[in-house]
Amino acid sequence: MSRINLKNWRCDKINRRESQDKKRSFKLKNGLVRLLKQIKKEFRLLWTDKFNMFIALIVPPLVILALGLTSGNPRATVQPINCVVVSYDSNVFIDENNFTESTLDDYNLKYVEAVNASNLLNLVQFFNATEEIYAMETARNLLTAKQIKVIISIPVDFSELIEWGYPGLIDCVTDSSDIQKIQVSLNAVYDSIKIFVFQNNLSPQFKIKGYEEFSIPEGYSFSYNYMIVLVLSFMIIGVGMVSTILIVVQEKPVARLLLTPVKRLEILTAKYLTYISILIIQNLSLISTALAFGLYLVGSFLDLFLALFILGFTGLTLGIFISSVSKTKTQANQLFLATFLVLILLSGIFIPIEAMPIYLQVIAYILPLSHGSPLINSIITKGRSVFGFDFFALLGVSLILVGLSYIIFQRRKYEV
Amino acid sequence: MVSVEDLNVIFGKKHIVHDVSFSVKKGEIIGMFGISGAGKTTVIRVLTCQIEKKNWNGTVSVTGLDPSKKANHSKILSNIGYVPQLELLNLYFELTPMVNVEVFTSTYGMDKKEAKKTAEKLFKILDIPKDTWKKRVKKMSGGEKKRLSMAIGLIHSPDVLFLDEPTTGVDASRRYDVLSYLKKLNQQLNTTMFIITHDLEAALICDKTAILREGRLLEFDTPQNLISSLPSNGLVARISIENLNQKIINVIQGYPSIKKVLRVGNETIEVLMDQFDENLPKFMKFLFEKEYKVISMSRDIANFRRYFQIRIQEEETKEKVQTQIELINNGGPQYQN
Ligand SMILES: Nc1ncnc2c1ncn2[C@@H]1O[C@H](COP(=O)(O)OP(=O)(O)O)[C@@H](O)[C@H]1O
Ligand SMILES: [Mg+2]
Numbered sequence: 001m002s003r004i005n006l007k008n009w010r011c012d013k014i015n016r017r018e019s020q021d022k023k024r025s026f027k028l029k030n031g032l033v034r035l036l037k038q039i040k041k042e043f044r045l046l047w048t049d050k051f052n053m054f055i056a057l058i059v060p061p062l063v064i065l066a067l068g069l070t071s072g073n074p075r076a077t078v079q080p081i082n083c084v085v086v087s088y089d090s091n092v093f094i095d096e097n098n099f100t101e102s103t104l105d106d107y108n109l110k111y112v113e114a115v116n117a118s119n120l121l122n123l124v125q126f127f128n129a130t131e132e133i134y135a136m137e138t139a140r141n142l143l144t145a146k147q148i149k150v151i152i153s154i155p156v157d158f159s160e161l162i163e164w165g166y167p168g169l170i171d172c173v174t175d176s177s178d179i180q181k182i183q184v185s186l187n188a189v190y191d192s193i194k195i196f197v198f199q200n201n202l203s204p205q206f207k208i209k210g211y212e213e214f215s216i217p218e219g220y221s222f223s224y225n226y227m228i229v230l231v232l233s234f235m236i237i238g239v240g241m242v243s244t245i246l247i248v249v250q251e252k253p254v255a256r257l258l259l260t261p262v263k264r265l266e267i268l269t270a271k272y273l274t275y276i277s278i279l280i281i282q283n284l285s286l287i288s289t290a291l292a293f294g295l296y297l298v299g300s301f302l303d304l305f306l307a308l309f310i311l312g313f314t315g316l317t318l319g320i321f322i323s324s325v326s327k328t329k330t331q332a333n334q335l336f337l338a339t340f341l342v343l344i345l346l347s348g349i350f351i352p353i354e355a356m357p358i359y360l361q362v363i364a365y366i367l368p369l370s371h372g373s374p375l376i377n378s379i380i381t382k383g384r385s386v387f388g389f390d391f392f393a394l395l396g397v398s399l400i401l402v403g404l405s406y407i408i409f410q411r412r413k414y415e416v
Numbered sequence: 417m418v419s420v421e422d423l424n425v426i427f428g429k430k431h432i433v434h435d436v437s438f439s440v441k442k443g444e445i446i447g448m449f450g451i452s453g454a455g456k457t458t459v460i461r462v463l464t465c466q467i468e469k470k471n472w473n474g475t476v477s478v479t480g481l482d483p484s485k486k487a488n489h490s491k492i493l494s495n496i497g498y499v500p501q502l503e504l505l506n507l508y509f510e511l512t513p514m515v516n517v518e519v520f521t522s523t524y525g526m527d528k529k530e531a532k533k534t535a536e537k538l539f540k541i542l543d544i545p546k547d548t549w550k551k552r553v554k555k556m557s558g559g560e561k562k563r564l565s566m567a568i569g570l571i572h573s574p575d576v577l578f579l580d581e582p583t584t585g586v587d588a589s590r591r592y593d594v595l596s597y598l599k600k601l602n603q604q605l606n607t608t609m610f611i612i613t614h615d616l617e618a619a620l621i622c623d624k625t626a627i628l629r630e631g632r633l634l635e636f637d638t639p640q641n642l643i644s645s646l647p648s649n650g651l652v653a654r655i656s657i658e659n660l661n662q663k664i665i666n667v668i669q670g671y672p673s674i675k676k677v678l679r680v681g682n683e684t685i686e687v688l689m690d691q692f693d694e695n696l697p698k699f700m701k702f703l704f705e706k707e708y709k710v711i712s713m714s715r716d717i718a719n720f721r722r723y724f725q726i727r728i729q730e731e732e733t734k735e736k737v738q739t740q741i742e743l744i745n746n747g748g749p750q751y752q753n
Contacts, residue, residue, distance in 0.1 A: 252504050252505050253504075253507060253508050255506075256500055256505055256506040257520070259464055259465075259493055259496075259498045260493055260494070260523040260524060261490040261494045415461075416466075416498065416500035416501075416502075416505050416506070
């Protein structure tokens with residue numbers, strides 16, 4: 001009797017446990033089904049938002065593709081550096097030890113040949129300083145105008161030293177406003193010397209004496225100045241865009257406002273003027289802060305101000321353009337992200353613009369960020385005027401965007 | 417104030433509004449009724465210069481000006497006020513009511529002080545509590561937002577105020593509030609109002625009502641006139657019958673003097689008949705003879721809601737008959753073949 005009972009009891013227990021297990025697995029299964037249904041719903045929603053899918057799935061591979069197209073091209077990686085050779089070699093050289101005069105110049109043209117033979121250098125012009133007294137001036141102007149990266153100067157005793165078996169000497173003036181490029185320039189000059197030594201069977205004893213042009217003087221922080229140039233253009237364009245991408249899409253009551261005598265033209269112009277005035281204040285405070293913290297500024301305050309202004313203006317026209325094109329806030333945000341990604345990629349900071357295929361170069365020069373660093377740089381370190389290629393390129397692009405934004409805003413649908 | 421003659425609106429191949437004509441006199445409240453999709457908003461959009469001339473034709477005049485001329489738009493828009501259906505499209509939620517008023521008055525070139533005075537007057541009429549005047553619109557209740565919308569629509573003392581579905585989305589209990597505020601504004605400021613709505617209760621405050629169905633204007637008259645045009649001047653008998661069903665209704669419909677039977681509840685019908693006072697006793701006797709269990713009977717006069725139902729029903733039967741005739745006409749030649 002008791003045994004049977006025990007058995008029953010056990011059976012009961014097992015049954016109960018089984019049914020509990022069943023219940024639990026049933027619950028788990030239900031939960032899983034619900035989760036799957038939720039995932040399905042997410043996919044359905046995602047499918048309705050094609051642009052989001054585009055950003056998530058298509059853009060990243062496109063970016064990698066663009067990188068591959070630009071840096072995978074071996075020819076594009078070796079970009080010759082523009083240079084000028086100024087030779088003083090045929091001037092009269094007076095030996096200070098015995099006061100003998102000498103006008104040896106056997107080697108300067110041979111060196112020029114070596115420069116021509118080097119793949120790393122591109123000789124823009126050769127000056128014989130004996131005949132052209134303003135050779136160095138002209139060369140420096142070319143350097144300021146960014147047409148060349150280095151001036152190779154052949155000293156007066158160049159041929160003499162080689163002839164007499166001393167180590168040869170070459171002076172280099174590099175554009176040091178961009179520190180990343182100094183070493184590249186010097187390497188290229190070394191390459192020409194290697195070729196020169198090889199072609200003329202010389203003993204490989206050569207010295208390069210470097211002079212840095214446009215470098216940051218002592219007393220100023222080098223890294224601070226370098227970083228500022230990089231950060232300023234990113235920040236100003238970025239902030240300009242971010243502050244404006246929503247101002248059109250977000251403003252729903254415009255629909256009702258348009259049922260008063262106000263004109264669309266006036267509404268959009270008011271937006272531009274408001275954000276321009278904010279931009280001016282932002283720029284002034286930016287420059288003052290930068291100067292207070294030791295920005296080395298060769299150019300004028302006004303030039304720098306105008307440079308920052310045009311950059312910021314391009315940023316805000318881009319922002320307003322995106323805003324007037326977009327139908328919803330989400331769309332504006334996505335469009336902003338996509339645009340900014342392209343701007344950064346083609347800014348020339350990660351991939352040198354000269355190394356890009358020509359069609360990408362064209363796009364890069366149309367996009368504003370590629371003009372940012374060069375523009376600010378040329379003012380801060382070289383003291384050039386703001387009114388150059390970069391400025392007018394930015395002005396052109398922003399004016400086109402302004403025009404387009406007016407046309408699009410005029411046609412934007414507002415219904416109450 | 418507003419006159420419309422033979423208005424037609426066509427979007428591409430869609431003919432939305434057909435030959436609509438009506439006119440609004442100063443100080444009147446006009447209600448245009450129709451189910452959604454009837455074309456009410458489209459009519460108002462023509463009147464408020466929102467539809468390009470190429471999409472409509474007809475002779476339209478708003479405050480004496482022709483909206484088909486672009487040069488008139490600015491003037492028309494300063495002569496009219498508009499209260500849209502959605503507050504979201506009308507108010508800057510992040511700004512205070514007073515700043516909202518400033519935003520909208522500035523576009524009319526109004527003096528700031530004067531605008532403020534007008535706003536305060538309107539806020540008082542509309543019972544917008546003083547403590548909300550300086551808070552963000554976001555913090556106001558739905559009803560307060562609606563009333564602020566009306567105040568902004570009236571801020572520049574327009575000749576005509578257009579209202580798109582003013583009671584839709586408002587709590588059932590507040591709907592009558594909105595309507596009585598509109599009546600109050602109309603009485604105190606003598607503002608002409610043009611209301612479009614599918615809320616038939618709004619007819620309570622209307623001097624004239626228009627009924628729009630599928631882009632066609634069925635009626636345009638005072639609600640009293642419309643109701644009187646029903647058999648026996650709109651007298652109805654409301655009858656409750658136990659276990660009411662379609663069969664019973666069909667029998668009742670067949671009774672000679674009965675003009676219309678409307679089922680208004682589960683066990684309740686309303687009937688319209690010729691010579692009401694004479695025929696009602698006979699009809700009741702008929703019901704008893706049929707042994708239907710009549711629970712209650714009361715006599716009443718039809719309201720606008722009943723009129724609207726009857727009129728729309730009539731139109732639908734007419735249409736059904738029309739399509740049947742067309743079917744027969746189309747089918748006829750086929751049989752002859
Ligand atoms: N711009 C347009 N283009 C094409 N069809 C439109 C347009 N505007 C409205 N409609 C159509 O006109 C019809 C009437 O719309 P509407 O006037 O908004 O009706 P209601 O306000 O009475 O609800 C609807 O079927 C709508 O789809
Ligand atoms: Mg509507």
